[in-house]
Amino acid sequence: FVVGDHSLETFKPLWQIVMGWACFLYITDGYKVYPCVIEDGDHLVSKTAMTRVEGENCRLRHYLARLHRKTLCYSKSVDMLTTSVRLLIYYL
Structure with missing residues (x-):
């Protein structure tokens, strides 16, 4: 996973992994x-x-809780x- 906003710059490191x-x-x-970044023939929306x-x-x-939307619990x-996401993925 990659943490960031919804920009192309945030997506590029994730795309390198994928x-x-x-x-x-x-x-x-x-x-x-x-x-x-994804070619048309390889991409289905x-x-x-x-x-x-x-x-x-x-x-x-x-x-x-820190991933909930519209709350102050993060x-x-x-x-x-x-770190929290890594721990959660490990335990799940």
Whole structure:
């Protein structure tokens, strides 16, 4: 995972990791930065195919209060957020 905003600069390090998996097809939700780096023939935009990913995101937010949206229950420290997510993934 990569922590950051929704910019292309944040997506590039994540894309470097994902490219190493050598997938034949990448399914995304159609966010505007994806076509900048994913070739058209390898890219499928499908919100319905994203249900598993969205389910995992919901599960992470359920177990880790600092990922909840619109709450004050989170740390603003990127190091603390990164460490918390790593610990959660380890225990799950």
